Amino acid sequence: MxxxxxxxxxxxxxxxxxxxxxxxxxxxxxxxxxxxxxxxxxxxxxxxxxxxxxxxxxxxxxxxxxxxxxxxxxxxxxxxxxxxxxxxxxxxxxxxxxxxxxxxxxxxxxxxxxxxxxxxxxxxxxxxxxxxxxxxxxxxxxxxxxxxxxxxxxxxxxxxxxxxxxxxxxxxxxxxxxxxxxxxxxxxxxxxxxxxxxxxxxxxxxxxxxxxxxxxxxxxxxxxxxxxxxxxxxxxxxxxNEKPEEPTPPGNGGGGTPGPTPGDTTPTDDGVEVTPVVEANGNEVIGTIPDALIDEIVAVVTPEKDEVVINLPKVEVGQTVSLLIPAELIDKLKAKAPDADITVQGDGVSYEIEVEDVDTAALAKKLGVPVSELSLKVSVNPVPSARALEVTKAVQAKGAKVLSQIVDFSVEAVGGDKSVILRNVGNEYVKRGFGLNANVNTNRATGVRVNDDNTFSAVPTRFVTEDDKQKAVVKSLRSSVYTVIEGNVTFPDVDKGNNWAENYIESLASKYIISGKTNGKYGPDEYMTRAQFAVLLTRALGLPGADYDGRFKDVKGDEWFNVEGALMAAVKNGVVAGKKNGTFAPNDRITRAEATAMIGRALNLSFVDFDKEKFNKNKKITDFKDAKKVGASTREDVLRAYQAGIVAGTTKGNFEPTAFTKRDQMARILAEFLIKADLMSELK
Incomplete structure (x- = not known):
């Protein structure tokens, strides 16, 4: 050998x-x-x-x-x-x-x-x-x-x-x-x-x-x-590499350190690019937007050209960087171009805020300051090297690899000497961009939110190509540490053509959205339960956990599906609901109507922002021969998923609402939902 x-x-x-x-x-x-x-x-x-x-x-x-x-x-x-x-x-x-x-x-x-x-x-x-x-x-x-x-x-x-x-x-x-x-x-x-x-x-x-x-x-x-x-x-x-000092213009006066110079604006095809004023405070470097620069930005922006890109200042090794976005800029942009967004851009990473999602009045009231004194402080910094090593090891222990920087994204509302950390911006998805140095297998890669204990959770991620380089666009509802990883999960009872849904199953598993059985197999022919499907939707949408409120008669709150508040997250967001008798029936097999209804409700979430023009209004629930069997409580949601192209009828023209959903069928439905809702890239 x-x-x-x-x-x-x-x-x-x-x-x-x-x-x-x-x-x-x-x-x-x-x-x-x-x-x-x-x-x-x-x-x-x-x-x-x-x-x-x-x-x-x-x-x-x-x-x-x-x-x-x-x-x-x-x-x-x-x-x-x-x-x-x-x-x-x-x-x-x-x-x-x-x-x-x-x-x-x-x-x-x-x-x-x-x-x-x-x-x-x-x-x-x-x-x-x-x-x-x-x-x-x-x-x-x-x-x-x-x-x-x-x-x-x-x-x-x-x-x-x-x-x-x-x-x-x-x-x-x-x-x-x-x-x-x-x-x-x-x-x-x-x-x-x-x-x-x-x-x-x-x-x-x-x-x-x-x-x-x-x-x-x-x-x-x-x-x-x-x-x-x-x-x-x-x-x-x-x-x-020293450059000769330029002579000081006459009339500048004597001693002292000159103050910051106002930044610049450059019109672009889509809006305006901004270089902020830079101020340093020890190891912290802060970009600011003075009044004159606000007026320049707003003057350039139009409803058609509504993208404001603000470049974070460059920093030396060991420094942190953040940007103060005045509430005045947000409100003026909102008035002139309601769909405007502000993208804070650093070395290979970006953070995008839609101005309509920022309630400046509510934030100012929370701080007890006038809106004129309010700013959003956006910080985008790679985590310290010791933490990065811990995260990298945790990812590798799961059989995956890290593809990008590991970055701490945080947002604070600040005013005067007061501040409050914002866990989310308007309870809407915020886009984070990660530049990638090499092409990745988008079927198996995803953005993840890194938890305090260095475990990680998948979040909606699409991959795009800009200037011939791949970029991951990561959507999440809350500020935290994020990175991009690539897994490589296969199952012996699915791999190499053993199951028709192989691509769906192994892609979602490699993205750490679904998982296999304890014996290493996937069990594609096994049926899904209501609790399992609810947890999968929570993972797929990247929903923050929520404490159980005891609303269901047959759920105590300490079950596996309540770990980290997964079930309650889906319930509070209106994705899943209980039975008429006050139970949830977590271990019951989930029917096609129930699973499809959950998908239909997810499409209706404000932060998913599904493009309504994609709905095929020509499709009707009566297209199915057994349409009368689709219950009134799920009919509207089922129709929404059907018109979105996520589910279809059987070869016999029926919907079969009471048929149970298998694990391979679930993988296809879930993947198609994420793709149609622009929460995952098309599978290749």
């Missing part, structure tokens, strides 16, 4: 850059490379290949003092004495092939030279010639072909991104944590030249996330224990 080669070029590359490029312990963020997937605050460097980057770094040396050079030389000497062989087995998940091990060790040495400003063009050529066979062998085991040029280009892209970020850090503020965050950003936002980003994906799949942090930390501490060499490099980068 041929021993599998482990594609370690990727792993090695990540580990190597973590250890030598940054001189930074990745221990600060563990192995969770998904932790902070955002782009550099400002891309100042632009190199097409590793050779030009190395050439640039050679010019940076001109900004070093003799003392600086001595610091770098000492670090280089330490690096020369370290054997990467001692760390290979701890950094990777499994023993690597001979070619993989050789590539890993060589890459560590090479990148160390690059980042100590020692590598030259001839070193690149020598490395490429020697390691090209190993690159080919390592990736052959992945069933793909990666050239040495691609490998070197990826190294260059990661380095360039890292340098872009780290040179923005103040020398005195340089720390292992900031280096680690900067490195994580670089690793996940650098362009991968390989098809389907196979280099990046392989790294994430093969790094030993338990052992690698400690191993890399030891390696880093031996090379640069006090970040002395890192500080020298950052200082030189800053000097190399």
């Amino acid at each position: 041929r021993m599998k080669r482990y594609p370690f070029s990727n792993k090695a590359l990540k580990a190597m850059i973590a250890a030598t490029v940054a001189f930074t312990p990745i221990a600060a963020f563990g192995g969770g490379f998904h932790a902070d997937q955002v782009e550099a605050a400002e891309q100042n460097l632009n190199f097409t290949d590793l050779e030009s980057l190395v050439a640039y770094l050679q010019t940076v040396r001109k900004h070093l003092t003799d003392e600086d050079i001595q610091v770098l030389n000492e670090a280089q000497e330490k690096a020369d004495r370290i054997s990467a062989e001692d760390y290979v087995d701890r950094i990777l998940k499994a023993p690597v092939s001979e070619e993989g091990r050789a590539l890993f060790v060589a890459t560590i040495d090479f990148i160390t030279e690059v980042n100590l400003l020692e590598a030259k063009k001839e070193d690149i050529e020598a490395f490429a010639k020697e390691q090209s066979p190993n690159v080919e062998a390592v990736f052959e085991s992945e069933g793909t072909s990666i050239t040495m040029d691609q490998y070197l280009t990826y190294v260059a892209n990661v380095e360039q991104k890292f340098l872009d970020i780290i040179q923005l850090t103040e020398i005195e503020d340089l720390s292992e944590e900031k280096h680690a965050i900067a490195l994580t950003r670089a690793l996940l936002s650098a362009k991968d030249p390989s098809e389907n980003a196979v280099i990046t994906k392989t790294i994430l799949r093969n790094i030993n996330q338990e052992e690698a942090p400690g191993a890399i930390k030891e390696l880093v501490q031996k090379i640069d224990p006090n970040l002395s060499a890192a500080k020298v490099v950052v200082k030189a980068l800053k000097k190399a």
Whole structure:
């Protein structure tokens, strides 16, 4: 039997850059490379290949003092004495092939030279010639072909991104944590030249996330224990990229720090793009919209061009960012363009608020302030690296992977010295956008709300393509931490054509909306119960849980379907109802009429906002031969689901309202509802 080669070029590359490029312990963020997937605050460097980057770094040396050079030389000497062989087995998940091990060790040495400003063009050529066979062998085991040029280009892209970020850090503020965050950003936002980003994906799949942090930390501490060499490099980068100060215009007066300059507005095809005024308060950066800017925005917006995009200010590593949206802006937009929305846009993420959903008067009354003093404070920030690692591990434990940044979205109503956190905005879905670096399998991916204990719950998600890049549009009713994940769930009694609803079942299961049995099977021919279907609708809609109020005679409140308030959430939102005798009958098999009625009621929810023009009014309940058997209590809701194209009659022209619903039938109905209501992408 041929021993599998482990594609370690990727792993090695990540580990190597973590250890030598940054001189930074990745221990600060563990192995969770998904932790902070955002782009550099400002891309100042632009190199097409590793050779030009190395050439640039050679010019940076001109900004070093003799003392600086001595610091770098000492670090280089330490690096020369370290054997990467001692760390290979701890950094990777499994023993690597001979070619993989050789590539890993060589890459560590090479990148160390690059980042100590020692590598030259001839070193690149020598490395490429020697390691090209190993690159080919390592990736052959992945069933793909990666050239040495691609490998070197990826190294260059990661380095360039890292340098872009780290040179923005103040020398005195340089720390292992900031280096680690900067490195994580670089690793996940650098362009991968390989098809389907196979280099990046392989790294994430093969790094030993338990052992690698400690191993890399030891390696880093031996090379640069006090970040002395890192500080020298950052200082030189800053000097190399300094821009001459522009002369101060006459008449500005003497001393003091000038106040903020009002932002700009740029008309777009759909509305207006806004650059707010920026104010800093310690580690918090706040964007504000002064009165003059409000007037500019409102002047541009029309009922036809009603999209207001406000760009969050750029921040340095370790800072948080938020935006204050004045109530005055919201009310003026509402008066001029009632359907206007405000999109707060940051590095690869966005948060969209529809102005009609914001009741400024009610919020001002709640705070006890005039509307003129009220603002919405919108914060969009990646979670700290330690939390991101915990979330990543929790997702992986469920057999899924994280595809995007893990971001904390929060909204506060603020006025004067008062504030209140808003769990939702008008009890309507709020859209959150996540840019994705690589194409994902939309059949198996979804946005999720991350709970305080790092468990997660699926929320309605659609995938769109903008500027040739995929984006996840995540809808949810409440503020929280969100990310995008991809699962891969199959069932032996469904997979490979074993059931007609395979695509529906495995897609919904991979999105963590439905689940299988304890024996690992799905049981497609088993019947659904009323409680099961109610809980599934709660999950599919992403409804926040609600406390049970004791309304049903046969429900105590501590049953499995009341965990986290699932049943009551569906009841309070009007999706499910009890029986005439005051019971819910949770364990009764659900009939076609009952299941369809639940779907019809869900279509009628205000926050689902189903496009009424999609209803086929030509369809009538009398289309079914057994229409008279559809009870009066469900008739209207059944018709709504029928006209939406979610359910249809049998081949004999009947609806069969009293027939029971099987688990495979349920999956199709649920998926079709989500697709028709724009809460899930079409299945492929």
